[in-house]
Amino acid sequence: MSKSRLTEELEHRGISRREFIVFCAAMAAVLGLPEEATPAIAAAVETEEKPILIWLEFQDCAGNTESLLRAGHPTVADLILDSISLSYHETLMAAAGSQAEDVLAKTVREHKGKYIALVEGSIPTGADGGYCTIGGRAALDIAREICGNAAATIAVGTCAAFGGIPAARPNPTGALSVADAVPGVRNLINMSACPANAENITALIVYYMTLKRWPPLDQYRRPMFAYGKTIHDNCERRAHFDAGQYVEAWGDEAHRQGHCLYKMGCKGPATSQNCPVVRWNEGTNWPIGCGHPCVGCAEPNFWDTMSPFYERLPNVAGFNVGSWIDPVGLGLTGLVAAAAALHGVGEIVRHRVGLGPVSEDGSET
Amino acid sequence: MSTLSHSGDRDGGLERIYVWELPVRLSHWLIAVSIVVLSVTGYYIGHPFINVPGAARDHFVMGTVRAVHLYAAWIFTAALIVRIYWWFAGNAYARWTDFIPVSARRFRSLWNSMLFYSFIRRDPDDYPGHNALAAGSYAMIFAVYVLLIVTGLVLHASEVPPGSPFHVFGALAPWFFGLPMARLIHHVAMWVVLIFVVVHLHFVLLASLIERVGTFESIFSGYKFFPRKKPR
Numbered sequence: 001m002s003k004s005r006l007t008e009e010l011e012h013r014g015i016s017r018r019e020f021i022v023f024c025a026a027m028a029a030v031l032g033l034p035e036e037a038t039p040a041i042a043a044a045v046e047t048e049e050k051p052i053l054i055w056l057e058f059q060d061c062a063g064n065t066e067s068l069l070r071a072g073h074p075t076v077a078d079l080i081l082d083s084i085s086l087s088y089h090e091t092l093m094a095a096a097g098s099q100a101e102d103v104l105a106k107t108v109r110e111h112k113g114k115y116i117a118l119v120e121g122s123i124p125t126g127a128d129g130g131y132c133t134i135g136g137r138a139a140l141d142i143a144r145e146i147c148g149n150a151a152a153t154i155a156v157g158t159c160a161a162f163g164g165i166p167a168a169r170p171n172p173t174g175a176l177s178v179a180d181a182v183p184g185v186r187n188l189i190n191m192s193a194c195p196a197n198a199e200n201i202t203a204l205i206v207y208y209m210t211l212k213r214w215p216p217l218d219q220y221r222r223p224m225f226a227y228g229k230t231i232h233d234n235c236e237r238r239a240h241f242d243a244g245q246y247v248e249a250w251g252d253e254a255h256r257q258g259h260c261l262y263k264m265g266c267k268g269p270a271t272s273q274n275c276p277v278v279r280w281n282e283g284t285n286w287p288i289g290c291g292h293p294c295v296g297c298a299e300p301n302f303w304d305t306m307s308p309f310y311e312r313l314p315n316v317a318g319f320n321v322g323s324w325i326d327p328v329g330l331g332l333t334g335l336v337a338a339a340a341a342l343h344g345v346g347e348i349v350r351h352r353v354g355l356g357p358v359s360e361d362g363s364e365t
Numbered sequence: 366m367s368t369l370s371h372s373g374d375r376d377g378g379l380e381r382i383y384v385w386e387l388p389v390r391l392s393h394w395l396i397a398v399s400i401v402v403l404s405v406t407g408y409y410i411g412h413p414f415i416n417v418p419g420a421a422r423d424h425f426v427m428g429t430v431r432a433v434h435l436y437a438a439w440i441f442t443a444a445l446i447v448r449i450y451w452w453f454a455g456n457a458y459a460r461w462t463d464f465i466p467v468s469a470r471r472f473r474s475l476w477n478s479m480l481f482y483s484f485i486r487r488d489p490d491d492y493p494g495h496n497a498l499a500a501g502s503y504a505m506i507f508a509v510y511v512l513l514i515v516t517g518l519v520l521h522a523s524e525v526p527p528g529s530p531f532h533v534f535g536a537l538a539p540w541f542f543g544l545p546m547a548r549l550i551h552h553v554a555m556w557v558v559l560i561f562v563v564v565h566l567h568f569v570l571l572a573s574l575i576e577r578v579g580t581f582e583s584i585f586s587g588y589k590f591f592p593r594k595k596p597r
């Protein structure tokens with residue numbers, strides 16, 4: 001068998017065969033596949049025709065791009081996404097200006113209906129789309145054309161998946177998610193989180209290359225392999241949660257002991273993601289691992305629904321209700337109970353001293 | 366001497382009326398006890414006020430409290446289902462028509478009760494079942510119960526293992542603007558129920574004191590005692 005382009009690239013970059021197999025095994029693990037899947041993945045990644053990827057950036061912070069690059073040494077994952085199949089990515093590509101746009105137009109023309117569009121950032125609709133234009137075209141226009149002609153669209157990050165921070169109240173730019181901006185888009189997959197985990201994005205592409213289909217999705221069109229369980233279910237601090245051991249203040253003894261961050265507002269119980277398993281920066285650590293509560297960044301409208309990040313209960317548009325609802329409820333119940341008791345005692349006394357209810361004929365009893 | 370409390374002596378004794386059938390009494394007490402258990406455990410789940418020392422492996426405080434909360438929630442739900450079934454299968458006092466005032470008679474009762482409770486009318490409604498005002502408040506509190514159960518199920522859906530049928534309730538999360546808001550609604554609804562419990566207890570004891578028909582005892586025995594109607 002002649003050497004595939006990938007094998008050549010790997011050799012060229014000094015990545016050993018062993019490292020490549022380790023990568024394939026890691027992908028199998030992320031996807032929840034058995035160990036035997038590793039050779040199949042390796043074969044598919046090595047020999048199959050690579051899908052053409054177009055990466056669009058709209059109203060975003062390039063955080064997902066950063067996440068993907070994971071500054072430092074290039075990995076096999078970068079190689080697969082970047083060198084082999086990424087046809088267009090404004091931030092990463094060498095070409096710029098009209099040259100870059102030509103590449104995009106050419107890719108769309110030649111691979112119509114076959115390429116995969118990855119969208120990063122929300123799509124603003126305010127000011128006639130004037131809040132985000134590329135080469136003079138509104139983001140909405142570009143998204144409709146590119147995603148509309150793609151075999152599949154992957155919304156990378158919470159902004160593209162659900163609108164994210166730009167769409168948070170009061171949403172000044174009229175930002176929309178891909179699903180809302182391009183209605184009826186084919187094979188949309190939401191890879192939410194702020195930013196999305198590069199491990200999961202790579203695993204998604206590898207899944208597609210190996211099995212020629214897209215993975216099962218949850219109710220928000222997120223792949224079950226990455227969003228099938230809550231943070232809380234796989235959290236390393238869960239034993240402390242169940243035992244009843246909580247951090248009460250930053251830096252207290254419980255915090256130093258690595259106890260549960262529930263009382264510090266952790267949204268792990270309400271957030272579906274595989275962070276505790278896959279972690280970040282090549283498995284180095286993750287937010288809860290280093291003592292910060294989960295803010296629920298993978299959930300729809302997290303900026304509005306999950307805040308305040310350090311409280312257990314949310315606010316209702318302007319009212320700081322979350323933090324005071326329970327003390328107020330307790331106080332009100334106590335007040336009503338006291339009033340009732342007082343009234344009751346009053347009634348008993350009234351009856352004892354003969355001021356009871358009046359009979360039908362009007363005479364007092 | 367009160368005609369209401371002692372007229373029976375004069376007019377040939379008291380009439381014993383079977384008002385609350387067994388399913389009504391049983392569901393009432395299951396709901397009452399589970400409300401207490403759910404409120405205490407729920408408060409702890411929202412504000413874990415116990416500081417558990419030592420190694421995590423030796424304790425299961427939150428785990429236990431959550432399990433109790435969950436089982437109590439099932440008992441509560443089952444009891445409510447029984448009670449709502451009895452809205453259609455029970456006697457006249459248990460039926461839905463006694464809770465939601467749709468007839469002229471019930472409207473009159475509602476009006477009379479409002480006058481009575483605002484100290485305008487001095488004699489209470491002498492209907493053996495609920496007066497229409499009380500019954501209306503029970504219907505509303507039933508709606509709050511349903512809200513509690515639904516928000517509870519939405520929160521529960523996020524923690525059941527994959528493949529559990531309870532996952533379907535996760536689809537309702539957007540109705541409540543996400544899980545945190547569902548949790549807040551769950552809290553507010555609990556306080557509404559607790560305030561209702563206090564007011565309910567107060568009125569029951571007060572009615573027992575004033576009306577002397579055995580209102581308080583009736584939820585144990587099922588019977589109320591009314592003076593035999595004198596011919597008018």
Ligand code: SF4
Nearest residue numbers: 232235260261266268
């Ligand atoms: S730190 Fe957060 S996710 Fe982890 S166990 Fe505690 S509440 Fe759950």
